[in-house]
Amino acid sequence: MANISDIIEQFILKTLGEDQSVDISRNELASFFSCAPSQINYVLETRFTLDRGFVKESRRGGGGYIKISKINVEDDNYMNNLILESVGDDLSYKRLYQILEKLTYEKIITKREADIICASLNDESLAMPFTVKDSIRARAFKNVLTTLLLYKED
Amino acid sequence: MANISDIIEQFILKTLGEDQSVDISRNELASFFSCAPSQINYVLETRFTLDRGFVKESRRGGGGYIKISKINVEDDNYMNNLILESVGDDLSYKRLYQILEKLTYEKIITKREADIICASLNDESLAMPFTVKDSIRARAFKNVLTTLLLYKED
DNA sequence: AAGGTTTGACTTTCTTTGACCTTTAAAAAG
DNA sequence: CTTTTTAAAGGTCAAAGAAAGTCAAACCTT
Numbered sequence A, B: 001m002a003n004i005s006d007i008i009e010q011f012i013l014k015t016l017g018e019d020q021s022v023d024i025s026r027n028e029l030a031s032f033f034s035c036a037p038s039q040i041n042y043v044l045e046t047r048f049t050l051d052r053g054f055v056k057e058s059r060r061g062g063g064g065y066i067k068i069s070k071i072n073v074e075d076d077n078y079m080n081n082l083i084l085e086s087v088g089d090d091l092s093y094k095r096l097y098q099i100l101e102k103l104t105y106e107k108i109i110t111k112r113e114a115d116i117i118c119a120s121l122n123d124e125s126l127a128m129p130f131t132v133k134d135s136i137r138a139r140a141f142k143n144v145l146t147t148l149l150l151y152k153e154d
Numbered sequence C: 001a002a003g004g005t006t007t008g009a010c011t012t013t014c015t016t017t018g019a020c021c022t023t024t025a026a027a028a029a030g
Numbered sequence D: 001c002t003t004t005t006t007a008a009a010g011g012t013c014a015a016a017g018a019a020a021g022t023c024a025a026a027c028c029t030t
Helices: A004-016 A026-032 A037-047 A077-086 A093-105 A111-121 A130-152 B004-016 B026-032 B037-047 B077-086 B093-105 B111-121 B130-153
Strands: A021-024 A054-059 A065-070 B021-024 B054-059 B065-070
Touching (some): A004 A021, A004 A065, A021 A026, A093 A130, A111 B111, A111 B130, A130 B111, B004 B021, B004 B065, B026 B037, B093 B111, B093 B130, B111 B130
Antiparallel strands (some): A054 A065, B021 B065, B054 B065
């Protein structure tokens, strides 16, 4: 955790807190952390992604800003979207991991459940050629999500 | 004895101590012991294996690290036995299902967790040739069981 | 000779930096 | 009041840097 990106990520998460969104100023943040402004973009691109449940919006020019919003995972749209589109036909382990983090954070699954899914679908478990691996993972994970949806009914 | 690998092993074990995990920096360790960085990998591969109850996780790039976690293998004969013998190198879906029923009945896992494992490792998810399927399932399920051992602490 | 160790060259992944680009609000000019 | 200019944002992309991973050859031990 010695890299700036992680620190900035934590800072933004903390600033967000329980709120649904925050506005940040790219340049201010960058100068606060004494880093290149594009570093902020890097953090946003790698950490505040849709998979992890964030949506961004920004505006340039005077009084510009970047707004980071948490998406509402409550309703089944998020899960349905994951199943139908977001996951797609291929799913890397990394991406799976990020999605699981989000689902855990939103308390849709427990940490233990996330770990179970991870263990069964990581690269070591799925010991097979690259090309097939990601597609098997996608298929299997969609099945898991579908199973979870069944539990949401109650 | 007296070879660097053993010394590094001891050092890591000592650093671990009673803790459940440690973070190490491959390059730092290597330069501390004046050895090639890949020597560290060698030590990890030969000494901190799953069989011996260790799980590893790492990250490259700036601020990279290697995390070594210890799993509690204590006295859990049933799970250990499952991992080492019962499951074996091949595992049919039927057999998996039976084991999951047993684990659920014994309250080692919840029904929901069983369903999740089922969903991710059933024949539909693992869409691949028969010959490979059962061996992938065995491997994956063993990983799941190992992960569950991590939770046996509490 | 066999098996475990050690080393180093090469690869992959992730992060950091900086130069250059685009958009926009506000100010200046007409 | 409209148009033009300017400065203040944010965006993009590629190169450099910082780890860790891999693999095979050389080296020891028994």
